[in-house]
Amino acid sequence: MDADIGRLYAERGVAGVRPRFSMALIRLHHRGPMTVKELAGQIDVTHSAMSQTVTAMRREGLVETSTGSDARTRTVALTDRGRALVPFLEAEWRATERAWAELEAELPYALTHVVDDITAALQRRSFLDRITQQLDRPPDGADEPRRASGDQSGREHRA
Numbered sequence: 001m002d003a004d005i006g007r008l009y010a011e012r013g014v015a016g017v018r019p020r021f022s023m024a025l026i027r028l029h030h031r032g033p034m035t036v037k038e039l040a041g042q043i044d045v046t047h048s049a050m051s052q053t054v055t056a057m058r059r060e061g062l063v064e065t066s067t068g069s070d071a072r073t074r075t076v077a078l079t080d081r082g083r084a085l086v087p088f089l090e091a092e093w094r095a096t097e098r099a100w101a102e103l104e105a106e107l108p109y110a111l112t113h114v115v116d117d118i119t120a121a122l123q124r125r126s127f128l129d130r131i132t133q134q135l136d137r138p139p140d141g142a143d144e145p146r147r148a149s150g151d152q153s154g155r156e157h158r159a
Helices: 004-012 017-032 034-043 049-061 079-105 112-124 126-134
Strands: 062-066 075-078
Touching: 004 017, 004 079, 017 034, 017 049, 017 075, 017 079, 034 049, 034 075, 049 062, 075 079
Parallel strands: none
Antiparallel strands: 062 075
């Protein structure tokens, strides 16, 4: 789906913008300059991920950075180019949400419910705990990794 959004950007002449930039650019437009840490919190990603995104956005001329209140922080602000793209990005965001709702209505189950159920299950028991438990189980042959080709049996066929 991100690839299709990227193709939409290309079709509309929005060069150098990746889907992962959208929310950061929109938030900067509405809230003004922020530190990388604040922006990461707004988007709910790690500081490291946002730092990489800011670097990529700066390379495309969408944001500029300056030293924050101390030498360890960077403040991120929109450039004129970044600011000019926000109306399109907001319209695309709303259209994407409507397209998602349309897609989800075609499915026999709501993907948002699946995500909620997975989140609840992982809150009960972390994925790390689940992996650790599986590593600690004695091998019985039935736990061999499934082939990437889609072998539904869970076993590789050997000659």
